[in-house]
Amino acid sequence: MKISQMKNLKVNYHLLEACNFGCKFCFARYAQKFPLSFEHMKNAVEKVAASRIFSGINFAGGEPFLIEQLPELIDFAKKSGLRTSVITNGSLLTNEILDFVLPNLDCIGISFHSICDETKKKIGSCSNNGTVLTNERLFDICQYIREHSDCKIKLNTVVNSYNKNELISGFVKNLCLDRWKILRCQSFACNDDMLVNDKEWSDFCLRNGDVDTAVFEDNMKDTYIMINPAGFLIKQSPDEKSYTSIGSVLESDMKELLLQHPLHIDEYKMRYEKSA
Numbered sequence: 001m002k003i004s005q006m007k008n009l010k011v012n013y014h015l016l017e018a019c020n021f022g023c024k025f026c027f028a029r030y031a032q033k034f035p036l037s038f039e040h041m042k043n044a045v046e047k048v049a050a051s052r053i054f055s056g057i058n059f060a061g062g063e064p065f066l067i068e069q070l071p072e073l074i075d076f077a078k079k080s081g082l083r084t085s086v087i088t089n090g091s092l093l094t095n096e097i098l099d100f101v102l103p104n105l106d107c108i109g110i111s112f113h114s115i116c117d118e119t120k121k122k123i124g125s126c127s128n129n130g131t132v133l134t135n136e137r138l139f140d141i142c143q144y145i146r147e148h149s150d151c152k153i154k155l156n157t158v159v160n161s162y163n164k165n166e167l168i169s170g171f172v173k174n175l176c177l178d179r180w181k182i183l184r185c186q187s188f189a190c191n192d193d194m195l196v197n198d199k200e201w202s203d204f205c206l207r208n209g210d211v212d213t214a215v216f217e218d219n220m221k222d223t224y225i226m227i228n229p230a231g232f233l234i235k236q237s238p239d240e241k242s243y244t245s246i247g248s249v250l251e252s253d254m255k256e257l258l259l260q261h262p263l264h265i266d267e268y269k270m271r272y273e274k275s276a
């Protein structure tokens with residue numbers, strides 16, 4: 001990307017690869033099993049904020065709430081002048097944890113791929129013992145966030161071969177979301193039998209498209225800026241099956257790193273404008 005484009009951007013910091021769920025289409029394959037120490041995580045956030053290139057940071061994983069100090073890290077990012085968000089599978093969100101994080105969060109995103117518990121399990125969106133985020137618990141979480149904060153709520157749904165025929169929009173409307181992001185399953189880390197063809201994708205979008213806040217993404221290549229758990233800026237590899245490391249955020253100049261990032265700035269901007 002060009003220097004003139006380096007302003008007001010948002011970075012996704014994937015703090016760890018580990019997750020208590022096992023979605024079969026998971027993108028969190030960073031070949032880096034362990035997160036940085038908490039001090040180094042803070043350093044990475046500091047570098048992001050000090051660069052003045054980014055106005056926002058999204059904490060992701062794996063499952064970021066597996067990191068005990070996540071509330072402290074979000075607080076640190078907020079105090080460093082960044083808008084903050086987090087993407088989670090929601091399974092670890094107790095009201096007590098929400099009380100800790102909500103004052104410093106601008107947006108919380110929850111991954112939720114089906115309204116049927118059996119389908120959630122087939123997708124792998126459950127813990128080892130088969131515990132899922134139930135529809136009722138998701139509803140309660142959204143209600144709690146609404147009642148106790150101004151934090152925006154986003155839902156992410158990945159359309160795949162298991163949920164492709166579902167009608168989810170009625171349930172989603174009741175959640176009163178700020179955004180429902182519907183993503184097409186990518187061949188990144190899953191078997192091809194998880195993918196949906198063009199017709200199945202457009203049928204799902206048509207069937208569920210009556211939600212005002214819905215946005216659809218069928219191609220995500222080079223439209224995200226990502227830091228991996230080792231603190232490296234990464235990009236998708238040409239084979240689209242893995243990531244290539246550009247350089248360490250902790251050790252390099254952020255502008256120099258971003259110059260090597262093939263960001264599709266128009267698609268990138270469109271996504272965030274659509275979701276504003």
Ligand code: SF4
Binds near residue numbers: 022025027088
């Ligand atoms: S909840 Fe997210 S990070 Fe965890 S397995 Fe599913 S897609 Fe991967």
